[in-house]
Amino acid sequence: MSTTLLSAPASRRDFLKLTGLAGGGFALAFYIRSGGDAAAAEAAKGADFSPNAFIRISPAGQVTIVSKQPEMGQGVKTSLPMVIAEQLEVPWKSIVVEQGDFDTAKYGQQSAGGSNSTPGNYDNFHLLGATARTMLVEAAAQTWSVPASECTAANAAVTHKSGKKLTYGQLAAKAATLPVPAKEAVKLKEPKDFKLLGTRVPQVDSMKIATGQALFGIDMKLPGMSYAIYEKCPVFGGKVVSANIDQIKTLPGVKDAFVLEGTADVKGLMPGVAIIADSTWAAFSARRQLKVTWDEGKTAEQSWDGFVAKARADAGKPGARSLRKDGDVEGALKGAAKVVEAEYIYPFISHANLEPQTTTAHWKDGKLELWSPTQIPSIAATMLKSVLKLEPKDFTLHILRAGGGFGRRISVDYLIEAAAIAQKVSGPVKLTWSREDDLRHDHYRPGGLHFLKGGVDAQGKVVAWKNHFFTFGQGGNPGSGGSLNADEFPGRWIANYQAEQTMFDTGWPMGPWRAPGSCVFAWVFHSFIDELAHAGGRDPLELRLELLGSKDEMPAGGGGAQGKGGGAPYNVARMRNVLKFTAEKAGWGKKKFAKGTGAGIAFHFSHRGYFAQVAEVTVSKDGQLKVDRVVCGVDIGAQVVNLSGAEQQVEGSIVDGLGVLMTQELNIERGRVVQSNFHDYPLIRITDSPTKIETHFLKTNHPTTGMGEPALPPAAPAICNAIFAATGKRVRQMPLTRTDLRWS
C-alpha cells in the first residue's frame, strides 16, 4: 500500500499557518488552484495538472512554467524557471515559459529591482518544483498501488523499480486530484544532484530576439490602436500655459490633441500636451509643429554648475548632517605622516534604456487594461490609485519585456501618462517617448561631490578619513542612491572617521540607477584608498587587506551622530577571501607592466554579494584608454543558477561601469537637461569594450544572491586605479573625458 509522502489534505487555514513564515503572498500563491481543491479535481478530468500558480502540465505532457518577475535583460525569465525545472525533473528544452501578468494575489511579490529576485524566490521556487514532482510521484504510486518510495522521477516521467513508467502527461489528471502536500513532506533534490542549475542556459526568448518577433513593450499592437506622444516642459515641473492644440488637430493623421493638467510630482504625471495620431510617425511629425507656452517655475533657476560652485565654496564648512563620527579625525590628521586631500565629482547621468519609455493602455467601460515594460508593477498600482483614483479591481496590467531596466522602469511616470491619455481616447493607445524625451525626462542618477581628507602614519596605515559629501535631492530627501550610509565602507573600519552630508534641494527628478549609491561610492572610496596606499608606499591589495582587518564580521551600526548604522552586517571574511581569490586569479603583483600599462584593484559589497575586480589597462601616450582585461571574483553564495546569465551580468556590469566612467555626463542648466540624444550623450560602443573579461565564482556556504547589480561598483575604481598605475594620473572626475591622460 502506498504509505505516501503526502500528509493528510491540509486545510487552507492549516496550510497558511504552516507556510505563513515564508511570506504571506507567496504562501497563498503556493496554495491556490483556481477554485480550490474540489473544483481543481473536477476540472482536472482530462485537464492540466497545476499544483500552484507557476506550473502547468497538460495531459499531452507539455510543461509550462510561469515567470512572475518582470524581465529586462537580467535573465530572470530563464533563471527562476530553471530552479523549478531542476526540482520537477523535466528536460529544460521541453518547457514553455510564460510571462505572468501583474497579480500579487496569485504570484506573491512581483518586483525586479535591488537584485532581489533570486534571494527572494530561490528557496520557494525549489519547493514549488519539488512539490509538483512529489505529487506526480504519488500519482504514479497510487496508480500502481506501490509505495512512492519505490518510484523515481526523471526526464518528465515516473519510473517504478520494476521498470514500469508513466509520463508526467499521463499522470497529470491523477496528480491534479491529489492534495498539495505540506512542505515538510516534500523532499528537495540535493545540490550535488543538480543537473541544470549551474550550467549555461541561453535565455528562453533567445529565438524570438534573434528573429525579431514581437516581444517588447514598444512592440505592442492592438486592433484600432492609436499612437500617442506626450510633450512635457523642458524644465522639470513646468506647467502648460497654452498650446496650439487647434492647429495640431488639423495635421495629417492626427486624431486628437489635448492638455493634461498633471500633478506637482515630477516623478508622477507631469503636465503636458498629448497628440493622438494614426501612426507613430504622424504623432512625431505633428509634434514638430507643436508650440507650447510653459510656466517654467522655480526649477528654471537651478543649474548644475551653480550647485558645484556652492559645494566648492562650502566644502570646508561643517556639513548639514553628520553621518558618522568615530574617534578624533582632526587630531589624527594632525598626527599623520602624510595627509591626502582630494575632490571627487561625478555628474548626473541617465539610464538611457535603448527602448524608450512606452506603455499601451485601453480605457473601456471604466476599466483600464495596460501593457507595459515595468520593473515593479506594484508601484504602478500605487500611482494609478493616487493619480487616477483607480483601484486594483479597475485595471489589468500585463508585464512586457523591457528593452533595458537599470532601475528606470521602477518609476512608472510613462505608464501613468499612457493611462491618463487612454482615459481621453476611444480605443487602445500606445504612448511612445522619443529618445529626446527619454534623456530629458529621466529620473536621473544624482551627481555628487566628495571632499576627502585622509591620513596615513609612517607605516602607511590609514589613520584618518574625513568626507564632506554634497548630494542632490528633492523635497528634503536625497535622490535614490544619493544618501551616504553611515556604515558605508570604510566607515566602521577606520578608528578616526568622519562623514558629513550636505544636500542641495532641487526640482530635478531622480531615481534608482543600477546599484544605487554603490555605483558611485565604490568609485570614490576605492580611488581614494588607492591614493592613500600610494601616499604610504603600500601595495594597493595589501593595504586593502590591512584595512579590512582580521575580524570575520563587522556588525552594522555604531559611530554615533545622526546617521547611526543602517548598513548591513558585513561579512569581512567573505570579502577578504574573494579579494585574495580575485588577486590570485589575476596574478596580482606577479606581472611586470611597462609605462602606459598597469593594473588596479577594487572591491565592493552590495546587494548581498561580495565582489572584487582587477583591471589591466593600456593608456597610449596621447591619452587613449584601452581596458585589456578585467578579472572579477564573485561570492554570491553556494549556487550559481544560470552560469551564462550570471556571467552576462558580470560582463555587462563591467562594461556598463566603464561606459559611465568614460563618457556619460548630463549637464542641467536652468532646470533643463542640455543633452538630447546619443550624439551628445554617447554610450560605450564595442570599440571601447574590454578585450577580455574573466568571471570567477568563489562558492561559499551562504544563500544564493542576485547578480543584476553588484558586479558594477568595483569596475570604475579598478580601472581608474589601473590608469594611475599606468600613467601616474589620478582620475577624480567622471567622466574620463575631463581628465587629461596624456603622458610622455
Added chain:
Amino acid sequence: MKYTLNVNGQSRTVDVAPETPMLWVLRDNLDLVGTKYGCGVGQCGACTIHLNGVPARACMTPVSTVGRTKVTTIEGLAPAANKLHPVQQAWCDLDVAQCGYCQAGQIMTAAALLKDNPKPSNDEIDGYMASNICRCATYTRIRQGIKRASELALSGGKEAAQ
C-alpha cells in the same frame, strides 16, 4: 502616397507620407516590429536593415527613397522558415542578448559584415560593429557571436535547424 515595396522578398503596398522613415513603415504599417526604434537620428543602429544587402538605418531612410530596392529586415534574414542565419544561430547558441532590444540591429550589421568579410579579425569586428549601441553592453559576446557565426558559415552552413 502609395508605395509598393519589396520587403523580405514580398511585395507590400503602403499608403504613407513620403518622408515617413522605413522604421515606422515597417513597424506600424507592415507589422514587422523586429526593427527597433532607439534614437531616430542614426546613432544607435537598433533599426538596421539591409537595402540590396547593404546595412542601412531605417530611421534615416524615407520610404519615398526606397523604390524597388530589396529591403531585408531581421524577420527576413533567415534563409528558410526552418533554418536560421548563422549569425542568428550563433546569437542563440552563445546567449548573446541580455535585454535583446538592440540585437536585431546587431545581427543585421553582423550579417552584413560577414558577407563582406567572412573571417573578420577582432579589430575588423570592432570597427564594423562600432555603429551599433548595446546598452546592456554585451559586446564581449557580440565579438564571440560573430566569430562563431563565421565558423558556422564557413563550415558549410551546418547550422542547426530552427
